[in-house]
Amino acid sequence: MKLQHGLGGLEGLEGFPLDYEKRVFVEDWEKRIFGIHTAMMGLSASLRDSVPGYDLDAVPTTFRTTWTWAHLRAGAEAMHPFEYFKFRYYEKWLGGISAYLVEQGYLTQEELDAATERFREQPQAQLPDRDAEAVDEQVLDYLRRGDTPRRGPATPAFAVGDEVVVRNPPATEHTRLPGYLRGHRGRVERVFEGNYSYFVSTGGDGLGEPMSVYIVRFEPEELWGEETERAAGPLYAELYETYLSAGSTRDGNR
Secondary structure, eight states: OGGGGGOOOOTTTTSSSOOOOOOSSSHHOEEEEEEEEHHHHHHGGGGGGGOOOOGGGGGGGGGOOOOOHHHHHHHHTTTTTHHHHHSSSHHHHHHHHHHHHTTTTOOOOOHHHHHHHHHHOOOTOOOOOOOOOHHHHHHHHHHHHOOOBSSOOOOOSSOOOOEEEEOOOOOOOOOOOOOGGTOOOOEEEEOOOOOOSSSSGGGGGSSSSOEEEEEEEEOOOHHHGGGGOTTTTEEEEEGGGGGEEEOOOOOOOO
């Protein structure tokens, strides 16, 4: 993830104690945003190839594209860092979902702006209430049975015990690679069963199509050098294969 999304491993932050909101929802509208996101995931086209198996053709909905956690993360990371820190958690969700719906053609920016202005002028206005029992049943079924990004058998390039080096791919709008791991050596501790899709293409970063995923062990001295605390134990990271190369070299681009 980009800097504003993964501050772990950065030096000089000890003087900035964490102060975070402990309530799941602060405002009522945040529950609605969470519900919209959940409904979009429960109707996502990606469920057609999911392990549980869902008959989306039987659901009377006009939502026909793919929406996953990966899309939500990508939308948040595409924000300017200053904007990211300015908005609350579910405000970022709202921005990402709104941008996606406009991008996919479900509504226009003009329609969104008009609706926004209408509800600003009449904050107590009743939202549309439609009878969508079949849609509700599909979303509830998704919440019960879930989904997995696992797609097909594993085709790993590395095995347990192999020494690997974390690559340093070019920066893109979205990544799942923590910056403090780039260029460092580790050892494969586990190869997950099956290949796993990320659903969102990250371009030069390499994510998108199904691939193997590993748990890699990093010794603290490798990551932190002389700053390592004596009692520090190893760090374990789950990494997609695209982020790893073989060998003991520090050339992360190999």
